[in-house]
Amino acid sequence: MESKELLKLQNGSDIRGxxxxxxxxxxxxxxxxxxxxxxxSFAAWLSKKCGKPVQSLTVGIGRDSRITGEALSNAAIAGLSSCGVKVVDCGMATTPAMFMSIVFPETKFDGSIMITASHLPFNRNGLKFFDKDGGLEHEDITAILEGAVGLSEKSGKVSAQKFDLISLYANHLVKTIKEGVNSGDKPLEGLKIVVDAGNGAGGFFVSKILDQLGAETKGSQFLEPDGTFPNHIPNPENAKAMEAIQSAVLKNKADLGLIFDTDVDRMSAVLPDGTEVNRDAIIALVAAILAPEYPNSTIITDSVTSDRLTRFLEKDLGLKHHCFKRGYKNVINECKRLNKEGIVSPLAMETSGHGALKDNFYLDDGAFLAVKIVIALANAKAQGKTLASLIEKLDPLVEAQELRYKINCEDFGSYGDKVLEEFKARAEKAGMIMPKSYEGVRISFQSEDKKGWLLLRKSLHDPVMPLNVEGERVGDAKKILQVAQELLAGFDKLSK
Structure with a gap:
């Protein structure tokens, strides 16, 4: 394959196509x-990174439920085996489990590959890579793709040991819940928890974790892997997916609903009354769970979190809110940086549901976040409280809107920079309040006429400029959107 073809497969720190x-x-x-x-090429890259001969490497490989997963996995196994790598086929797995395969003493792989395209449509797939330092960076993926240029397909004799990684991973989560609740072998007895796996790889959370610990899971749905995703997109941010888990919670009178994406590195939750706990609310909930153990610590989020989350974290929980950049690797790396500098940061989390804990290898792990929430639920019930009480002081979301302006020119990156520069200059000239922003331009509105905020930024990868608007009262979003449109007047290469 030519360099141009291969490099088109890069999507940030992943490969997708x-x-x-x-x-x-x-x-x-x-x-x-x-x-x-x-x-x-990954084998050669990993050999150099580890300082070990290729023939001494052990690499695990897993996949989610996508219909092309097995074929791509078999091809990758053949490629690794042809280099002399010892390959362990973990079959149906999750992205977090594939990283943990490097950590678990029973496996201790040098590296791992997960075949997944997260929440994307059934025809897409991809590869995620891990080594001892976690997920690879953007420049690592570029190097691997460049290293593949000119290589030819190799098969020969394929050798791959089979290993039930998901059971090992599930046992790790079971142990975590038992330690967190400290109430015998069935610490979840008396709790009704329903799970929506979206026909991805997350069905194990019911059979191998919740059922084992005594929870009642009747009403859990779409647990069987099916890469055609016949029921809804396996994405906690998808409206139809959220409606499905809300309906399951209400119908079964559950204490908690959990929903995962395809490869289980993201999740969201639903409270007993059907209230969805996602975006700002899921960050608020996890932060509230961590706050007693990490007082005065710093929570890292992506840039599109709201002012109401900042108020809750700082005024109600006594934490600090570091509103950083979009991209789960960005928030994770910032969390690592702060902790290295001595600034305690227990959580890096995106509104998409990607959440990484310092005490869990900075790994964005939807199942581990679900475990933390389940522990909090069990402990709250034992104290006569509810899970909802942890975030009862979070102001409700009133109005929110996202517009995506297309950039209609070839050099869309430079044009986007020009738009942001002029947008900021116009806002400054008008005397608007602009909090520190690590990407794009954020404007805060706190007058009697309108209250809320907006953020204009460039997309991470596409010729698009997303505009997020949030109003604190009915009608505020419309007024703030009008301000944004006035500030964007005259940019002829932008279109809705």
Whole structure:
């Protein structure tokens, strides 16, 4: 494959592409050939990183429920085996479990690969890579793709040991819950918890964790892996997906609902009355759980969190809110940086549901976050309290809107920078309040006429400028949006 073809597969710190036909206008570019040569290049990259001969490496490989997962996994196994790597086939797995395969003493792999495209449509797939330091960085993926240029597909004799990683991972989470609740072998007895796995890889959370610990899980749904995703998109941010888990909670009178994305590195929750706990609220809930153990600590979030979250974290929990950049690797790396500098930061979390704890290897792990919430639920019930009480002081969301302006020119990055520069200059000239922003331009409105905020930024990868607007009272969002549109007047290469 040519360099241009391969480099198009890079999506930040992951590899993603179209892996099968099925959607008009989308041509296949992530083939078994690509998976094979990329795996070969990863072997060479990992050998250099570890300082070990390729033949001394052990690499684990897993996949989610996507229909192209097995073919891409087999191709990657063949590519690794052709280099002399010892390959362990973990079968159906999750992204967090594949990182933990490097940590668990029973496995201690040198590196691992997860075949997944997270929440994307059924025709997409991808590869995520891990080494002892966690998920690879953007520049690492570029180096691996460049290293695959010119390589040819290799198969030969394929050797891969089978290993039930998901059971080992589940046992780790079971142990965590038992330690957190400290109430015998069935610490979840008396609790009704329903799970929506969206036909991804998260169904194990019911059979291997909740059921084992005594929870009643009747009403859990879409637990069987099915890469056609027949019920809803496996994405906690998707409206239909959230409606599905809300309905399951209400119908079964559950104490808690949990919903995962396809590869279980993201999650959201639902309270007994059907209230969704996602975006700002899921960050608030996890922060409230951690606050007693980490007083005065710093919570890292992406840039689109709201002013109401800042108020809750700082005024109600006594924490600090560091509103950083979009991108789960960005918030995780910032969390690592602060802790290294001696600034305690127990949590890095995006509104998308990606959440990483300092005490869990800075790993964005939806199942581990769910475990922390389940522990909090059990402990709250034992004290005669509710899970909802942890975030009862979080102001309700009144109005929120996101517009995505297309940048209609080839050099969209430079044009986006020009828009942001002028947008900021116009806001400054008008005397508007602009809090410190690590990406884009954020404006805060706290007058009697309008209360809320807006954020204009560039997309991480696409020729798009998202505009997020939030109003604190009915009608405020419309007024703030009008201000934004006035500040954007005259940019002829932007369109809705």
């Amino acid at each position: 179209v892996a099968c036909e099925g959607i008009a206008g989308e041509s296949v570019n992530l083939t078994p050939l690509a998976s094979n040569i990329i795996a070969q």
